[in-house]
Amino acid sequence: MKKDQSRIIREQAPRSATREHSVPLYLTSSFIFESAEQGRAIFAEEEEGMVYSRYANPNTTEFINRVCTLENAEAGLAFSSGMAAVFASFAAFIESGDHIVSSRAIFGSTHQLLTQQFPKWGVSFTYVNSANIEEWEQAIQPNTKIVFLESPSNPGLELYDLEKLGALKQKYPNVIFSIDNCFATPYLQKPLQYGFDLSIHSATKYMDGQGRVLGGIIVGSQELINKLMFFIRHTGPSMSPFNAWILSKSLETLGLRMDRHCSNALALAQTLEHHDEIADVKYPFLASHPQYELAKKQMKAGGGIVTFEVKGGKDRAFRFIDELEMIRYTSNLGDSRTIATHPATTTHAKLTEDERNSLGIKPGTIRLSVGLEDQEDIINDILQALKKTK
Numbered sequence: 001m002k003k004d005q006s007r008i009i010r011e012q013a014p015r016s017a018t019r020e021h022s023v024p025l026y027l028t029s030s031f032i033f034e035s036a037e038q039g040r041a042i043f044a045e046e047e048e049g050m051v052y053s054r055y056a057n058p059n060t061t062e063f064i065n066r067v068c069t070l071e072n073a074e075a076g077l078a079f080s081s082g083m084a085a086v087f088a089s090f091a092a093f094i095e096s097g098d099h100i101v102s103s104r105a106i107f108g109s110t111h112q113l114l115t116q117q118f119p120k121w122g123v124s125f126t127y128v129n130s131a132n133i134e135e136w137e138q139a140i141q142p143n144t145k146i147v148f149l150e151s152p153s154n155p156g157l158e159l160y161d162l163e164k165l166g167a168l169k170q171k172y173p174n175v176i177f178s179i180d181n182c183f184a185t186p187y188l189q190k191p192l193q194y195g196f197d198l199s200i201h202s203a204t205k206y207m208d209g210q211g212r213v214l215g216g217i218i219v220g221s222q223e224l225i226n227k228l229m230f231f232i233r234h235t236g237p238s239m240s241p242f243n244a245w246i247l248s249k250s251l252e253t254l255g256l257r258m259d260r261h262c263s264n265a266l267a268l269a270q271t272l273e274h275h276d277e278i279a280d281v282k283y284p285f286l287a288s289h290p291q292y293e294l295a296k297k298q299m300k301a302g303g304g305i306v307t308f309e310v311k312g313g314k315d316r317a318f319r320f321i322d323e324l325e326m327i328r329y330t331s332n333l334g335d336s337r338t339i340a341t342h343p344a345t346t347t348h349a350k351l352t353e354d355e356r357n358s359l360g361i362k363p364g365t366i367r368l369s370v371g372l373e374d375q376e377d378i379i380n381d382i383l384q385a386l387k388k389t390k
């Protein structure tokens with residue numbers, strides 16, 4: 001069998017009668033039936049075939065198949081955004097009275113779902129703020145339906161042991177183990193191989209990688225994806241064919257781009273680690289990271305995010321951001337362009353200071369999404385801004 005990179009590039013929607021080389025954009029809301037009998041048979045699921053782009057479209061199917069190839073998944077579904085995917089991964093399975101276990105350090109909107117939306121539907125949750133597997137097991141209750149986590153976490157870059165969590169899944173086969181794998185991408189980390197049921201991505205980030213379109217995807221077992229299919233057929237959070245066409249093309253360069261994101265990020269982390277004006281640097285592939293061994297075991301490289309704390313607190317962090325010349329401040333990540341953010345006053349502003357501390361977010365913390373520019377230019381921009389704000 002061919003290797004990953006060849007398979008992703010060569011996995012393509014069936015060629016049309018026009019014999020195109022590169023896949024066309026299928027902007028069509030529905031598909032014709034050749035006969036009344038075919039219409040009946042496709043609706044009865046006796047014959048396979050496209051019906052309506054809310055259910056499936058050649059572009060979304062190609063995108064899904066490529067991610068399944070990358071992640072060794074049986075099946076998948078594409079969504080209009082990462083949050084549509086995260087929401088569906090819960091909403092398709094939970095019932096009133098159910099309970100969810102989740103890591104504490106999760107994406108802000110996912111936190112809002114667990115704390116504001118699902119309680120209204122009678123679904124409770126327990127947060128685990130520890131990598132200790134015993135604490136995860138203790139949090140599981142008889143009515144727990146889903147165990148959910150992100151690894152590495154945002155912005156603290158803490159890891160959870162996927163192999164140990166996979167072993168926990170074996171003990172609780174009826175609980176769905178689900179991971180938001182967006183920060184690592186399927187190129188760097190493949191959670192299904194440890195026994196996870198579902199792997200979720202905001203395709204908006206590294207899969208697009210160029211800050212253009214929104215998208216989300218879930219891959220996992222055929223059985224769970226079938227249940228999710230019912231949910232999306234009838235609620236409609238489908239990915240647009242245009243976004244799928246963009247995202248599918250982007251996957252052809254995901255590996256190349258991730259290698260460069262990771263090498264740039266590691267070089268930056270190593271430079272900042274010994275810098276006088278920096279109080280702390282977090283990066284999974286720095287030998288000083290407390291979970292360095294675990295990172296090397298479950299990730300191919302450290303990813304594109306570096307989180308560091310400038311000395312001098314919020315005032316210094318603000319001045320530092322304002323002095324950056326090339327790097328811009330915007331609330332995206334996983335772009336070809338390097339991006340700086342200040343979590344304490346944006347994504348995590350609504351938390352109390354104690355809560356922020358428990359996630360490793362200090363007033364001086366900067367999250368950098370390291371881009372694809374020349375390494376020297378990224379590092380020099382950071383160094384000059386540190387120097388100017390001394």
Ligand SMILES: *Cc1c(COP(=O)(O)O)cnc(C)c1O
Pocket residue numbers: 081082083084086107150154180182183202203204205214215216
């Ligand atoms: C961005 C992000 C999401 C949400 O994705 P959207 O495409 O913006 O809806 C979910 N999880 C993580 C970890 C993210 O970074």
